[in-house]
Amino acid sequence: MGTNANVKSVERVVVRLAGDSGDGMQLTGNELTRASALAGNDVATFPDYPAEIRAPAGTLAGVSGFQLHFASQDIFTPGDEPDVLVAMNPAAFKKNIGDLKPGGLAIVNQSAFIKNNLRKVGYDESPLEDPVLNERFRIVPIEMNAQVERALENEGLSTKEIGRSKNFWALGLLYWLYGRNADKQLKWIDEKFANKKKFAESNKKVFLAGHAFGETAELFGESYRVEAATTDPGHYRNIMGNQALVTGLVAAAQKSGLEMVLGSYPITPASDILHAMSRFRHYGCSTVQAEDEIAAIGVAIGASYGGAIGVCSTSGPGLALKGEALGLAHIVELPLVVVNVQRGGPSTGLPTKTEQSDLLQALFGRNGDAPLPVLAAKSPADCFDAAYEAVRIATKYMTPVILMSDGYVANGSEPWRLPDLQKLKAIEVNVRVEPEGYEVYQRDETTLARDWVIPGTPGMEHRVGGLEKDSLSGEVSYVPENHAEMCRVRAEKVRGVQAEIDAPELYGDLDGDTLIVGWGGTFGALRQACDDANEEGLGVAHCHLRWIHPFAPQLDAILKRYRNVLVCELNSGQLAFLLRATFLKDVKSFTKVEGQPFRIREVLAEIQKLQGSSNA
Amino acid sequence: MPETQPLVTLKKKDFQTDNDVRWCPGCGDYAILATVQKYLATTGKKKEDFVFVSGIGCAARFPYYMNTYGFHTIHGRAPSIATGLKVAKPELDVWIISGDGDSLSIGGNHLLHILRRNLNVVILLFNNQIYGLTKGQYSPSSEQGKVTKSTPRGSIDHPVNPAAFALGAGASFYARTIDTHAKHMLEVLKAAHEHEGTALVEILQNCVVFNNAAFDDYASRTTRDERAVFCQPGQPLGFAKGERALDFRKGRFKAVAHEDATYVHEPSNAAAAYALAQLRYPVADAVPMGVLYQEQRATYDGLFVQDTKDAKSAGKEPTLHNLLHRGDVWEVK
Numbered sequence: 001m002g003t004n005a006n007v008k009s010v011e012r013v014v015v016r017l018a019g020d021s022g023d024g025m026q027l028t029g030n031e032l033t034r035a036s037a038l039a040g041n042d043v044a045t046f047p048d049y050p051a052e053i054r055a056p057a058g059t060l061a062g063v064s065g066f067q068l069h070f071a072s073q074d075i076f077t078p079g080d081e082p083d084v085l086v087a088m089n090p091a092a093f094k095k096n097i098g099d100l101k102p103g104g105l106a107i108v109n110q111s112a113f114i115k116n117n118l119r120k121v122g123y124d125e126s127p128l129e130d131p132v133l134n135e136r137f138r139i140v141p142i143e144m145n146a147q148v149e150r151a152l153e154n155e156g157l158s159t160k161e162i163g164r165s166k167n168f169w170a171l172g173l174l175y176w177l178y179g180r181n182a183d184k185q186l187k188w189i190d191e192k193f194a195n196k197k198k199f200a201e202s203n204k205k206v207f208l209a210g211h212a213f214g215e216t217a218e219l220f221g222e223s224y225r226v227e228a229a230t231t232d233p234g235h236y237r238n239i240m241g242n243q244a245l246v247t248g249l250v251a252a253a254q255k256s257g258l259e260m261v262l263g264s265y266p267i268t269p270a271s272d273i274l275h276a277m278s279r280f281r282h283y284g285c286s287t288v289q290a291e292d293e294i295a296a297i298g299v300a301i302g303a304s305y306g307g308a309i310g311v312c313s314t315s316g317p318g319l320a321l322k323g324e325a326l327g328l329a330h331i332v333e334l335p336l337v338v339v340n341v342q343r344g345g346p347s348t349g350l351p352t353k354t355e356q357s358d359l360l361q362a363l364f365g366r367n368g369d370a371p372l373p374v375l376a377a378k379s380p381a382d383c384f385d386a387a388y389e390a391v392r393i394a395t396k397y398m399t400p401v402i403l404m405s406d407g408y409v410a411n412g413s414e415p416w417r418l419p420d421l422q423k424l425k426a427i428e429v430n431v432r433v434e435p436e437g438y439e440v441y442q443r444d445e446t447t448l449a450r451d452w453v454i455p456g457t458p459g460m461e462h463r464v465g466g467l468e469k470d471s472l473s474g475e476v477s478y479v480p481e482n483h484a485e486m487c488r489v490r491a492e493k494v495r496g497v498q499a500e501i502d503a504p505e506l507y508g509d510l511d512g513d514t515l516i517v518g519w520g521g522t523f524g525a526l527r528q529a530c531d532d533a534n535e536e537g538l539g540v541a542h543c544h545l546r547w548i549h550p551f552a553p554q555l556d557a558i559l560k561r562y563r564n565v566l567v568c569e570l571n572s573g574q575l576a577f578l579l580r581a582t583f584l585k586d587v588k589s590f591t592k593v594e595g596q597p598f599r600i601r602e603v604l605a606e607i608q609k610l611q612g613s614s615n616a
Numbered sequence: 617m618p619e620t621q622p623l624v625t626l627k628k629k630d631f632q633t634d635n636d637v638r639w640c641p642g643c644g645d646y647a648i649l650a651t652v653q654k655y656l657a658t659t660g661k662k663k664e665d666f667v668f669v670s671g672i673g674c675a676a677r678f679p680y681y682m683n684t685y686g687f688h689t690i691h692g693r694a695p696s697i698a699t700g701l702k703v704a705k706p707e708l709d710v711w712i713i714s715g716d717g718d719s720l721s722i723g724g725n726h727l728l729h730i731l732r733r734n735l736n737v738v739i740l741l742f743n744n745q746i747y748g749l750t751k752g753q754y755s756p757s758s759e760q761g762k763v764t765k766s767t768p769r770g771s772i773d774h775p776v777n778p779a780a781f782a783l784g785a786g787a788s789f790y791a792r793t794i795d796t797h798a799k800h801m802l803e804v805l806k807a808a809h810e811h812e813g814t815a816l817v818e819i820l821q822n823c824v825v826f827n828n829a830a831f832d833d834y835a836s837r838t839t840r841d842e843r844a845v846f847c848q849p850g851q852p853l854g855f856a857k858g859e860r861a862l863d864f865r866k867g868r869f870k871a872v873a874h875e876d877a878t879y880v881h882e883p884s885n886a887a888a889a890y891a892l893a894q895l896r897y898p899v900a901d902a903v904p905m906g907v908l909y910q911e912q913r914a915t916y917d918g919l920f921v922q923d924t925k926d927a928k929s930a931g932k933e934p935t936l937h938n939l940l941h942r943g944d945v946w947e948v949k
């Protein structure tokens with residue numbers, strides 16, 4: 001590709017795209033991500049969008065953002081601060097410019113910087129001429145609207161339609177800036193708009209115009225290349241958390257030979273699980289969009305009772321509504337997987353923002369003593385493994401399992417190395433068809449799981465239900481000792497899942513005196529902060545927990561080995577509370593509840609502070 | 617329901633369990649239990665193919681007394697559990713047992729949706745117009761002004777009309793019967809069971825302890841000959857020992873002399889069914905019993921099975937390899 005700019009090689013780039021919710025920033029971001037992943041970069045993304053579908057145009061509330069980090073080495077997060085900001089209007093500029101790295105590049109759609117738009121966000125005059133900002137950042141204003149209009153002259157499109165393809169212009173420019181393969185993109189546009197030829201043609205024209213602009217306008221001086229990352233050999237695809245999670249569920253169903261039924265009620269940020277699962281009907285994985293959250297889990301329980309694997313996907317408020325039904329599934333001991341994609345709470349809270357504040361709800365949010373296995377996914381691709389594992393435990397132990405994800409993990413994406421099919425663990429299923437000697441609550445000696453007897457099986461008619469049952473026959477029982485025994489054995493069965501749990505991942509400088517502990521989607525930030533801290537010689541180890549209930553058996557010893565234990569989480573200290581209560585260890589708690597993931601430097605600063613104070 | 621298996625011969629007692637039945641002596645539930653057991657023995661179907669799913673309430677204990685598969689679930693949610701069960705195993709013969717509190721109060725939402733979806737199940741709604749298990753509070757079907765433990769000055773709630781609710785929700789089958797009328801109940805159960813889709817049967821059930829004789833004005837052994845209309849397809853809607861009948865005039869039913877009635881009952885007539893649903897004692901002279909409404913419509917489970925078949929014939933071969941290798945895959949060597 002001929003170019004009149006220098007090509008500079010860099011290790012990593014963080015790009016943030018920001019515009020109105022209607023500006024197509026998520027699509028643009030996803031496309032650039034795909035191109036970067038296909039070019040072999042390691043990538044991590046973080047979409048950040050408002051809860052309203054279309055907040056008033058041009059307002060701060062309506063700004064939708066997408067951050068993409070691509071690199072020639074392993075990366076763990078979408079990056080703390082962008083190197084490049086693409087701002088489509090004054091609101092997007094105002095909301096994001098403060099995050100841009102000093103010296104960073106801001107590509108701005110100048111056409112949107114008209115009086116009316118400026119006034120909406122409280123600018124008296126255009127900030128693009130502000131000498132302070134221009135000193136600090138490289139601001140490149142471009143009349144994108146005019147560029148797009150020129151590209152689409154004689155196409156017979158309305159002004160509105162022309163306005164809508166701006167994002168493809170910006171995408172073309174970014175493709176030039178980072179040397180991405182334009183041909184693949186043109187092909188993708190053709191496929192995506194196969195039914196709307198007119199839009200395919202115009203979007204391609206606009207995309208190419210953006211690309212050509214970079215090459216000819218001499219505004220940038222240089223373009224950049226990020227070499228392919230050196231990763232483990234294998235097949236890869238870029239995947240978002242919710243997609244990986246569904247793939248894991250379907251893989252487990254396929255491996256088990258059972259059907260799967262997902263009962264779900266749409267809720268942000270879990271709805272994509274319902275959408276994705278609805279495309280796997282030919283795998284025997286079906287969906288029922290229920291009338292509410294309670295019906296959704298009812299459907300899943302009914303499906304499990306009928307011999308399928310029942311699954312639910314929800315978010316915090318939905319999990320709250322499922323509490324009673326979870327207790328039922330616990331007492332009748334049926335396999336079930338409930339996925340909770342956490343968002344900011346309490347109540348409706350921050351539907352599109354991330355948080356980890358449903359941990360204690362997942363552990364304790366039911367009436368009575370009703371412990372359940374609870375595990376969490378640590379990254380978008382890890383959702384596959386976590387979902388597969390959740391199904392495996394649910395069927396093997398005949399228990400509901402709660403799988404925790406969060407908005408950051410669910411909507412983020414990263415390259416995923418496709419697993420080796422031979423290495424997927426077997427899914428054990430306890431279906432019994434032998435009537436001789438059958439007792440409803442007779443248990444497997446090792447797992448304590450009861451048999452799964454499916455209605456329709458001759459000679460084994462029996463009744464189950466939410467009333468306490470005799471510990472063997474399954475008949476209703478109010479005998480005090482029996483209730484105590486049943487509570488004990490149900491808890492013991494769930495605790496027995498420890499036998500399945502690998503030792504927690506320990507990483508970093510294991511011989512220092514500081515340990516940072518985390519769970520779920522904060523994995524990447526903690527891992528990177530640990531690396532950064534050790535580069536400064538701080539001697540920090542990182543322990544990541546896959547399982548919150550039961551805890552891995554090794555955890556006690558690990559916690560007690562370190563003088564400083566810092567538990568980092570996006571809530572007000574729920575895991576720290578659990579660790580203190582369980583292990584009587586005086587852990588320190590670092591928390592954040594802003595609806596945003598940790599920045600690496602925030603965690604690093606906390607480590608420095610902790611070491612400073614403990615050495616003082 | 618299409619018969620796919622050879623008929624088996626079972627007796628009523630084959631459907632009984634060893635459990636002591638624990639309803640209050642004289643409760644209407646006993647008669648319903650006996651009639652259902654008797655009916656099932658006539659179907660030629662096997663015990664293991666029946667599943668009784670219930671919510672919470674006196675009626676919801678029913679599955680414990682049936683020697684079939686049974687699931688006593690949580691308050692109001694039986695329809696959702698039955699939905700999951702039917703989509704996982706459509707060949708099962710699923711019956712939902714519920715009461716007025718369970719179905720019309722806490723579970724009202726689920727009743728609405730199961731009816732519109734038309735899941736192929738029978739729902740027996742034991743309506744005793746009171747909360748029995750919690751010892752005597754008014755229910756959503758209790759009449760206004762009812763004095764109960766929670767309404768010492770009389771209830772101010774306007775009651776729900778189960779028939780009108782069902783029709784409004786898009787039920788494909790609604791029938792009403794009486795606990796003490798085994799012969800009629802047997803007929804209605806048969807019609808409900810043979811219906812393809814959600815068959816809602818409201819059973820007027822006497823709670824002898826907390827709401828005794830609630831239906832005696834028109835449904836007792838002595839009054840029903842006078843004030844109940846036992847609807848039969850193709851027959852006039854006669855009552856008062858054949859002296860009077862309901863005639864459908866200008867969108868509503870009017871009591872006339874039997875010989876003056878020209879309307880004959882047509883369960884598929886939705887307008888007539890709406891009008892019949894409005895007839896409540898004592899405002900109306902007579903209360904209709906039997907199948908008030910029935911229409912043929914695709915069932916949810918039938919469509920569900922079809923959807924799966926369609927997806928299977930259209931989709932790429934469902935292998936683990938194809939599952940993982942979707943979208944843009946690249947190889948690192």
Ligand code: SF4
Nearest residue numbers: 640643674748823824
């Ligand atoms: S309380 Fe009423 S409905 Fe319940 S068992 Fe007793 S008589 Fe029957």
